[in-house]
Amino acid sequence: MRAVVTGGAGFIGSHLVDRLLADGARVTVVDTLSHAGESNLAAALRSGSCALVRHDVAAPGLDEVFAEAAPEAVFHLAAQIDVRVSVTDPVLDAGSNVVGTVATLEAARKAGAGKVVFASSVAVYGPPETLPVTEDAPVNPLSPYATSKLAGELYLRQYHQLHGMDLTALAFTNTYGPRQDPHGEAGVVAIFADALLAGEPTRVYGDGGNVRDYVYVADVVEALMAAASRSGDGRRLNIGTGQPTTDLQLHRLVAEAAGSAAEPEFAPARLGDLREMVLDASAAREALGWQPRTSLAEGVKLTVDAFRAAR
Numbered sequence: 001m002r003a004v005v006t007g008g009a010g011f012i013g014s015h016l017v018d019r020l021l022a023d024g025a026r027v028t029v030v031d032t033l034s035h036a037g038e039s040n041l042a043a044a045l046r047s048g049s050c051a052l053v054r055h056d057v058a059a060p061g062l063d064e065v066f067a068e069a070a071p072e073a074v075f076h077l078a079a080q081i082d083v084r085v086s087v088t089d090p091v092l093d094a095g096s097n098v099v100g101t102v103a104t105l106e107a108a109r110k111a112g113a114g115k116v117v118f119a120s121s122v123a124v125y126g127p128p129e130t131l132p133v134t135e136d137a138p139v140n141p142l143s144p145y146a147t148s149k150l151a152g153e154l155y156l157r158q159y160h161q162l163h164g165m166d167l168t169a170l171a172f173t174n175t176y177g178p179r180q181d182p183h184g185e186a187g188v189v190a191i192f193a194d195a196l197l198a199g200e201p202t203r204v205y206g207d208g209g210n211v212r213d214y215v216y217v218a219d220v221v222e223a224l225m226a227a228a229s230r231s232g233d234g235r236r237l238n239i240g241t242g243q244p245t246t247d248l249q250l251h252r253l254v255a256e257a258a259g260s261a262a263e264p265e266f267a268p269a270r271l272g273d274l275r276e277m278v279l280d281a282s283a284a285r286e287a288l289g290w291q292p293r294t295s296l297a298e299g300v301k302l303t304v305d306a307f308r309a310a311r
């Protein structure tokens with residue numbers, strides 16, 4: 001298979017690239033390297049089957065990049081992922097995430113790509129009315145970032161209606177694993193792992209009882225692979241475990257894996273943080289035959305081991 005992975009130098013994208021290469025695919029990564037360095041792709045680039053094109057998906061010239069790559073499948077993961085940046089600079093966010101998504105769809109259409117899989121987010125839902133959240137729950141994006149992801153989903157639906165393209169949006173819940181940036185505002189497993197291994201303090205916002213759904217990156221990659229091999233009409237499928245985990249439970253698991261007995265500091269709850277969010281992924285199980293395979297304890301251990309090895 002020939003594939004284009006936008007955002008392929010990033011956390012999830014680079015794991016997807018490795019998985020595609022293991023499958024014998026030829027991969028073109030389109031990435032600005034604005035958030036991730038080339039290092040995530042070190043092994044991939046050595047393989048000889050992966051090309052890195054340093055290009056902004058929202059910039060002119062994307063059609064030519066896609067024409068050259070002639071992809072059968074496009075995985076669109078490139079995005080500005082920082083919610084706070086989306087609030088302070090919504091124009092920048094919409095440039096990457098809205099214009100960039102339309103440009104990717106357009107380039108994929110012109111290049112005759114058979115499939116586009118789009119990385120959407122749990123953030124499109126906002127505060128849940130019932131848990132776990134299914135795809136027919138109301139959407140209520142609370143940030144420009146979440147709005148940009150919802151806009152991307154709507155464009156997918158439109159491209160299916162207008163052009164009959166085969167498209168799938170996957171809404172990932174909190175994804176974690178090796179290579180996640182520990183210096184961002186999200187990625188709490190990476191943040192805890194990095195700090196605990198360094199013997200530095202960790203911080204929990206609120207009372208530690210906020211609940212999230214953590215899915216391991218290898219499971220997310222399998223969902224992307226499964227989506228690429230099934231047809232879709234642009235609709236969203238949830239990718240999560242359905243398992244609720246509090247911030248304190250997560251902290252304990254990471255500390256245990258890091259061999260640390262440290263307790264977190266508590267800071268005031270952050271405005272806009274949801275109390276609870278857990279996704280129901282039954283639709284993905286039915287449509288893609290996908291289900292998460294990695295337990296949180298196992299995934300946290302793999303992540304902490306990788307962070308330790310990279311120190």
Ligand SMILES: NC(=O)c1ccc[n+]([C@@H]2O[C@H](COP(=O)([O-])OP(=O)(O)OC[C@H]3O[C@@H](n4cnc5c(N)ncnc54)[C@H](O)[C@@H]3O)[C@@H](O)[C@H]2O)c1
Binds near residue numbers: 181
């Ligand atoms: N990590 C999560 O928990 C999570 C949850 C839900 C959705 N997602 C989505 O999954 C995708 C991948 O997320 P990630 O955690 O790997 O983030 P990441 O920041 O590690 O990867 C994104 C990559 O996109 C690149 N990029 C950013 N803007 C670009 C642009 N305009 N043109 C080309 N490249 C650009 C960055 O350099 C980076 O390498 C994103 O679309 C994100 O919104 C992630």
